[in-house]
Amino acid sequence: MATNEQKESTSSQDVLDPTTNISEKSPSIDIPQKRKASEAGLTPQKINIGTRRSALAVIQAETVLAALKKAHPENEYEIHAMATMGDKNQTTALHEFGAKSLWTHELEAQLLDGRLDIVVHCLKDMPTVLPNKCVIGCITEREDPRDAVVMKAGSEYKTLSDLPDGAVVGTSSVRRSAQVKRQYPHLKFKDVRGNVGTRLSKLDAEDGEYSCLILAAAGLLRLDWGGRITQYLDSNTPGGGMLYAVGQGALAIEVREGDEKVMGILKALENEKSSLAGLAERSLMRTLEGGCSVPIGVETTWIEKGKLLMKSIVVSLDGTQSVEAERLDEILTAEDAEEFGKTLAHNLVEKGAGKILEEINKNRPAKEATSNE
Numbered sequence: 001m002a003t004n005e006q007k008e009s010t011s012s013q014d015v016l017d018p019t020t021n022i023s024e025k026s027p028s029i030d031i032p033q034k035r036k037a038s039e040a041g042l043t044p045q046k047i048n049i050g051t052r053r054s055a056l057a058v059i060q061a062e063t064v065l066a067a068l069k070k071a072h073p074e075n076e077y078e079i080h081a082m083a084t085m086g087d088k089n090q091t092t093a094l095h096e097f098g099a100k101s102l103w104t105h106e107l108e109a110q111l112l113d114g115r116l117d118i119v120v121h122c123l124k125d126m127p128t129v130l131p132n133k134c135v136i137g138c139i140t141e142r143e144d145p146r147d148a149v150v151m152k153a154g155s156e157y158k159t160l161s162d163l164p165d166g167a168v169v170g171t172s173s174v175r176r177s178a179q180v181k182r183q184y185p186h187l188k189f190k191d192v193r194g195n196v197g198t199r200l201s202k203l204d205a206e207d208g209e210y211s212c213l214i215l216a217a218a219g220l221l222r223l224d225w226g227g228r229i230t231q232y233l234d235s236n237t238p239g240g241g242m243l244y245a246v247g248q249g250a251l252a253i254e255v256r257e258g259d260e261k262v263m264g265i266l267k268a269l270e271n272e273k274s275s276l277a278g279l280a281e282r283s284l285m286r287t288l289e290g291g292c293s294v295p296i297g298v299e300t301t302w303i304e305k306g307k308l309l310m311k312s313i314v315v316s317l318d319g320t321q322s323v324e325a326e327r328l329d330e331i332l333t334a335e336d337a338e339e340f341g342k343t344l345a346h347n348l349v350e351k352g353a354g355k356i357l358e359e360i361n362k363n364r365p366a367k368e369a370t371s372n373e
Contacts, residue, residue, distance in 0.1 A: 041361065042360045046076040047185030050087055050116035052105045053081035054195045056219050060213060060251055063222075064140070064269065071268035080116060083108060104254075108134055111254060116263050120253040123247030123278050124216075128286035130254070137255035137263055138270035139278045142267060143218035145249030145299075147242050149231040150220070151212045153204040159211070159231045160184055161239045169201060174317060176214045178295035179242045196223055213355040219251035235299050235311060243297025243313050246281040250274050276337045277310075283341025288348065294360055306330050308337075312344055314353040317360060323353040 002173065051061035058081055083106075108131055110116045130136070151157050160169070161182065170192035171177050171366060177189040190209065192199050196219050203210045214233070220226050233242035253269070255262050277300040285296055289368045295315040303309050311326040325347040331337050 014133045022254075044074040046078065047262070047265065048115065049077060049079045050110060051120040052077060052107070053083055054198055056223055057081070057120070057122075060122070064118075064120050064251065064253065065173060066270050067140070068265065072265055075265070080110075082110075087180050088238050108254065108274045111256060117255070117259070118266070121252050121254060123250040123252040123282075124245045126247070126252055126254070128246075128282050133257045134254055135257045137253045138266040139275040140251045140253070140269050141271040142250040142274040142277070143221055145244050146217045147214055147233040147244055147248075148217040148220060148229040149214055149233065150169055150183060150200065150203065150228045151230045152208065152210065155211070156193075156229075157211070159239050160187070160233075160265055161209055163187060170199065170210040170213040171267050173214070173245070175245060175295040175297055175315075176242065178315040178319045179297060179313070180214070182315060182322060183235065183239075183241055192226060195227070196220065200225070200228070216248055238324055243299045245297065247278050250278050252278070276331050276334070277302070279334055279337035280308065280310060280331065280341040283338045284310070284345045285341075287342045287345035288314070288353070294357060303328065306332055308340065310340070310344055312348060314356050316346055316356050321356055322358065323348055323351045324350060 023320060049061055049065060050056045058079070061081070063080050065079060068077055069076070096262050103119060104119075104126060107116065107119045107121075111119050112131070112133055118137065126136075130165070149160060157163055159367055161184070163169075163184070165186045166188055168188045168190050169180060170190055171179070171180075172191055172193055180187065181189070192202055192210065192213060194202070196215065199213055199215070212230075217229060217232060220229060231237070231239070233240040235241060235243060253266055255266070281298045281300060284298065288294070295313075295317065296315045297315070299311040301309045307328060308331040309326065310329045311324070312324055313320040313324045325344055327340065327344045327347065329336075329340055329342055331345075
């Protein structure tokens with residue numbers, strides 16, 4: 001599955017770091033029974049896998065490696081982990097960055113020059129328009145896409161509604177803070193950067209100022225920290241009422257356009273439902289021209305075979321204004337998903353989302369940063 005989400009790259013940044021090699025393995029993605037190389041029309045080859053070097057990113061890459069090795073054991077696989085610009089700067093708030101590809105640029109540079117064959121990303125971290133000659137090769141089965149509350153260790157509180165006036169919620173996402181402000185205006189919000197482990201350490205510090213963090217459930221579950229979750233935030237959970245980031249919980253594998261051998265190898269990992277839902281969500285965000293500096297939330301649910309329900313919300317930064325819309329339709333192809341997302345985006349604009357986005361765009365950097373919530 002190669003998606004048509006590309007344009008000529010305008011970035012002038014150089015690759016920042018050499019890569020480091022990693023050989024560990026982790027639990028595999030569910031895939032169909034493996035085929036012999038001869039049956040798949042493939043010849044053995046070495047596949048160089050690129051990823052960011054955070055603990056979560058490496059675990060995700062190892063999961064992909066294990067799935068590829070299960071499906072195509074005739075090939076050799078090696079993970080190359082490197083730091084991106086977003087990894088190097090752990091102090092600036094995400095919405096203040098002017099770069100467009102904080103988490104992907106350096107990896108894509110090595111993909112294009114042939115040093116890497118595939119790059120494993122969190123789908124939510126990928127710009128909705130990819131560099132020229134780069135495409136999404138596949139989207140794997142999605143982990144729980146919801147946001148989750150993690151309370152300070154030993155806290156008597158479990159949910160956001162339990163927190164007293166003035167309690168500090170740690171989050172790097174304007175999407176999360178805007179939606180929570182909408183329901184809990186008595187809470188305070190403070191940016192928190194770093195990998196998941198670093199954020200949890202800041203939360204649990206005795207002199208720490210945070211009462212809780214809001215994080216992606218998928219990251220916590222992949223790191224085996226699901227036990228820290230005290231509340232899930234979604235449209236159906238009492239006291240939740242939060243829609244998640246576009247692509248949250250899904251892994252996307254980026255490849256060079258036209259690399260048919262690699263595309264063939266990736267077929268075993270593709271999950272149709274996750275792919276179509278992810279493409280629809282990205283189409284909506286691309287149409288609205290939103291990124292992590294714009295509070296756009298989505299929630300997609302397969303109601304029955306081929307029928308996708310997508311809810312979406314656009315919220316002002318202070319949480320006082322919001323526009324919501326939802327749509328149910330039959331989605332069978334990537335083209336269906338693309339049109340579905342566009343239609344829902346236009347519905348939001350017609351209901352007033354355009355005015356909210358216009359006001360936000362006046363005050364944000366000219367080049368939005370992609371998400372790493």
